Amino acid sequence: MSGIDVVVCDGDETGQELLEEALRVFQSGVLDIPVRLEHFDLSLANRRRTANSVVSDAAAAMVEAGLGLKAATITPPGIGDVGSPNRLLREGVDGSVIVRTGRRIPGVAPLAPVSHPIVVVRMAVGDAYGADEVRSGNAGSPGEVACRTERITRSTCRAVADYSFVTASTIGGVVFGGPKWTVSPVYEGMLKEEMDAAATRHPHVPYHPVLIDASYAALLSDAARQPRVIPSLNRDGDCLSDLVLAMFGSIAGAESVLLSLDDDLTPRVAMAEAPHGTAPSLVGKNVANPMAMLLACAAVLDHAAIRGAASASNAATRLRNATLDAALDGVRTLDLGGEASTSDVVDNVLERLQHPPHAD
Template identity: 60%
Template sequence: MEARTIVILGGDQTGQELLEAALRVLQPDVVGVELSLPEFDLSLANRRATRNGVVHDAARAIRDHGLGLKAATITPEGAGDVGSPNRILREDIGGKVIVRTGRRIPGVVPVGGVHAPISVVRMAVGDAYGAREWREGSGLDEIAFRTERIERRLCRAVAEFSFRQAERSGAKVFGGPKYTVSPVYEGMLKEEMDAAAERHPEVPYEPQLIDATFALLISSSGAPMVIPALNRDGDILSDLVLPLFGSIAGSESLLVAFGDEGIDEPTALMAEAAHGTAPALEGKDVANPMAMILAAAALLAQTDDERCQAAGRAIREATLEAVAEGVRTADLGGHHGTTAFTDEIIGRTRTKLDVWASL
């Protein structure tokens, strides 16, 4: 059988070190699947040297092969520099949806009633970001304006992916935009959520206004949830939801590209950890690779290949079980380094897949 290709996007500082840890877990003798892992160096130095040519090349490879795994990278602040590689990747790949999932880490105390995973599915483009802004008048009579836009195709992609994600994870679709105040603009997403609910009648559906969504997160029953959102609403929600679990170490981020209809299967997926490059931890073998490992697992789980799906599940379960049994890095109160933690996940993943094969 032809090897599945995952395009590897290298990064900066600790981001690169944690990517290398995740790649150790993806080796064929661990996951039982032959994977092709072509690498592109997206370090700041190489992006500058190629004037972002390497970023465009990496995006083209992800479009061709459908899967990408990215390390955390540095975005320089200076005008005229190479800017954000994530923006280029998003545009070149055609990413429409960003999915960030928070989950409880064994031994880490969550906030409130949060227990089961919560995924925020938000628009990757449009809405408040990239809106045209201007001002008129002066003094206290000065007025600021902003013209925002969303597209029905994008609303449909967010809604459809939300219901598919809920279907896969046994979750309910919860929340939504402020459609009562903005029935024309924000109501477009609500219309697509309602239409997706009709296409997926087996998925529990509890639409809520965005302000009620924030309030009810803390008092929820602890059931798994998928929350579809506009771009800025989802950005803010992600920043709230992930820390609710006590640490973002168990959270991964997915960029999803779709065809023109918005309800087709994804055409490309790029996974990464939700954290940054952590320069203070570079070279010390103490950083937590958990989020990068879970990002790799999420990528495998999203494929249509049963062997890859099984490998993704094995990695995820092995990681969480290891932490539950006290195998933790310092940020979670443990004494394992990056290498030792990864070694443990490798051993447990192999054992799980061996046992499942025997059954």
């Protein structure tokens, strides 16, 4: 049986611990598909030591393999430091969209009136991230001014808009939300223009454009009758996806996938990760929730299937079902009201994969 190659970006603190736990599902053989892992050390210490060259090497390897899996990493706040590896990876693989899906966690009551999935399709590059920033005037004085020059491209707006409509068509959802195009008709209006254009190309997909502030309010107050797919700017999507995941019970309950798309919206590179941070207060305690990292592994298998590894589709379904079934049966970490440790959850998922509960 031919296997798949996955580039693994090691990270920091609890992010690395969760990655190592989740990788047990690939290394155990229970998924019946060989997975070859190529590791790159993206810890803060190694990024500093290599002046970020390790991030460039990881991105190049990901372009070659087409598949990646990343642990959470530390982004240092200091000016002149190594900055965010996420931005460098996105630029290195020519990523255009990030997809994060909030969905019901079995056995966990959501914090808002949500039952159908909510998919945030966010710009992967541009906007507030990597923008040129400058301060002028006397430092600390009332007259000091801070300025930032943000930039988005028509091609990225088009990719976000079109992928949103394709996703909505696939899951039977509505394209909902949008930027603040009334206040910023030139800058944010570019995404709205592409959303409108995509709507004409996909007339069978319901389309309900709503300003970003009203979108937040609607998500928290309205019970939708079908899945929602929300196209967004980079910064808006970052904030929005954290809210959406938390609405379903935990930001650690779903995966995030960075996509580099060709002209037909077919993924050339897919890098999955857990969207939560490195949780320094949880390091070494074996209590962090591994669900997002396990689901990220399933997402990698999904995209391996898209790339032609047929057996990966069944493996992805088995892993996703085992992870969600564990939650349904009460094998949950503290953030979901349970008492299981990180390794307890992964042990249970491995047991379900090796001995399915309903197998003859």
